[in-house]
Amino acid sequence: MTKQSIGIGLLGLGIIAGQVAKVLLEKADLLAEQVGCPVILRKIKVLPVDLEKEPARRLPPELLTTDEDQFFADPAIDIVVEAIGGENPALAYLQRAISGGKHLVTSNKEVIAKHGAALKTLAQQHGVGLRYEGSVGGGIPLIAPFKYDLVANDIKGIFAIINGTTNYILTRMGREGIDFPSALKSAQELGYAEANPENDIEGIDASYKLAILSSLAFQTDVRPEDIYREGISRISRRDFQYAQELGYAIKLLAIAKQIDDAIEVRVHPALIPEDSFLAKVDGVYNAILVEGDLVGKVLFFGEGAGALATSSAVIADVISSARDIVLGISDRATVKLDSGKKIIPMAEIETQYYLRINVADQPGVLARISKVFGDHLISISSVIQKKVDEETQTAEVVIMTHPAREKAMQQTLQKLGQLDVVKEISNFIRVETD
């Protein structure tokens, strides 16, 4: 079967879809050369409201349709590019496209994180490819490295800054000593954070991306709800001051680790040594550190979002899908999710901890606090006591621990809260030194 051309159908006409359409039209020669035949944008399925917007006006009107039945029935479409975002109706569209024998390209992290395993099975049944490089890290190659380039490795761990919004906020807080609400407001004004910032600042977006990466890395169906998750809103500038004093930066990390035959997956703020590579990743950039048994540590860094960067990944996926169609094959690498690796409950993980506690300024307090740690076999690595508030007669104590089990730490926190000398456990942040 020799294809004369490859037809593309685009779902959506938001910022990313608009950019994808632009590249498909403007770089038609490059695509044809890479694929070996013309790659032609056949149809764009839009909402009636999209027709009034700027991207639609720049495009030939015959490309646009609001009729989804017509779109999915179009025999000239070989590859469906989904760029709507969100779970619905994207999921139903993806299922419909696959069932219709179309190859699929998407940058939809939510759908892939929640329904990736089912969609992969469906795609395999229908002999079509399902590609989603743009779903994590914008244009930074991440899906392909796990599927192809690092496939000889047993992956030991992933340590990633994969949400630009929170990294921007934390960078501003760390550099300028401003508090969280001001940094968030500034991020919103600059368009880095949305009006409703929950998805970013609560780590939901990062957990989708970690679910996608860790599923690939550990051949396990890791779902967003499997991932322990904490956001950044309770980080204060005081935490930054102490962290800097102790030689640490604070980042929202997405962590996946293999321990024996099980894995831990978590998204939370963490203190990391200020001379580590991830500590130097500032602003809206993303960086993903992967450790494999053969390759050692490799780091991927770049713009983690944005229409232009994401279109780099989407178009690469379109080219790969088109090459497959020309060769008469579907995606070559079959992703298996049957490794049977268990997910370690959060209570069982082991890491180090930073605590900031507000205590009564009286003799013997530190001894009583230290005793609680000792009772739970947690060993303290450093203590800072300062900032006596004359008015309330309280002091602030900052404690860093050696590695300890989360369960013991949670019990310690509970007991500390019951001490009459402890006024408040102001914050509690994990410390990652890997």
Next chain:
Amino acid sequence: MTKQSIGIGLLGLGIIAGQVAKVLLEKADLLAEQVGCPVILRKIKVLPVDLEKEPARRLPPELLTTDEDQFFADPAIDIVVEAIGGENPALAYLQRAISGGKHLVTSNKEVIAKHGAALKTLAQQHGVGLRYEGSVGGGIPLIAPFKYDLVANDIKGIFAIINGTTNYILTRMGREGIDFPSALKSAQELGYAEANPENDIEGIDASYKLAILSSLAFQTDVRPEDIYREGISRISRRDFQYAQELGYAIKLLAIAKQIDDAIEVRVHPALIPEDSFLAKVDGVYNAILVEGDLVGKVLFFGEGAGALATSSAVIADVISSARDIVLGISDRATVKLDSGKKIIPMAEIETQYYLRINVADQPGVLARISKVFGDHLISISSVIQKKVDEETQTAEVVIMTHPAREKAMQQTLQKLGQLDVVKEISNFIRVETD
């Protein structure tokens, strides 16, 4: 055609080949799962001298052969993995394997840099794959990103630290204020530099790697001899002192840039801003910054050499080749080298410059020096004058320029050398701020 198994023939049994053999044997299950059928190491072609060495003794004797005719005629071998290194006899072996219809995997940067274009043509004629991910950057994915992941981009530039030995030496010099001979000696003692270090310290190794990457990035047959090349042996600790004072690090950079429809390719030491990502890449690590029109700047970082890291890339290539054989196809992405992009002569490039000059300590010297720059329309951005040597009545002047054309700079250097007040042009290093 359903393959029952894929057979591997390994050329060589040095450190990398020994590691590749080890992974092929120890990770046989992983390979079989990835490929869909067993991947079996059939034969290792060794030299008689190899038989006495450690790797050979750990392997089943029936795997080893010193008979190359037998090796190349073996019908059970589907993929030949070349891990001899060097130009000869590797080139002849690769040609023989391709002509015999074997798919090829190599980590040989010299052969690919010098003969890549011809080998690719030969491989296409015989319908076999030619993969060489391990030839640049150890296990860091670099070849695949250019062939697949970044293929939608017009590549604007590559800025890379791709020689671990020189980066180790420069890191030691920068940190400890030691001079080049001491740092080299230390690198040799630690096994990071060879007894004859020329290949590394003169930038030859880096130029091979840049030839490979820039050929892919710009679809042009860039050969090592096309690349302007300077080594690091003339960098002194004085240069590091001044660079640090001015806010710069010194690195051996491999640079490829697209300017309009032409490219510049060069390997030389460079001052780079100390807060740039590449400035923070220390020791034997490699980092490759790629800039594309869509993706923006992406950075790949990791161990750039070593048997373990390189085996990660070689085994990934073996798996990709084996998948192709199972599917009955050869490498999907055809690398074209016919873009017709011209290579810009070194005299025509534009960059900034750092000069360290030894001058007579007398009035009017700076005016006379500055005039020479002005005569060649080169504008000076900063000047440091210090270190008067009482005995010789000389002073040291350090000059940084704004962007200027190399040709004008070379003429300036020549004229400066003719001034009676200039005792010596002690050093001249390019400054890269991109």
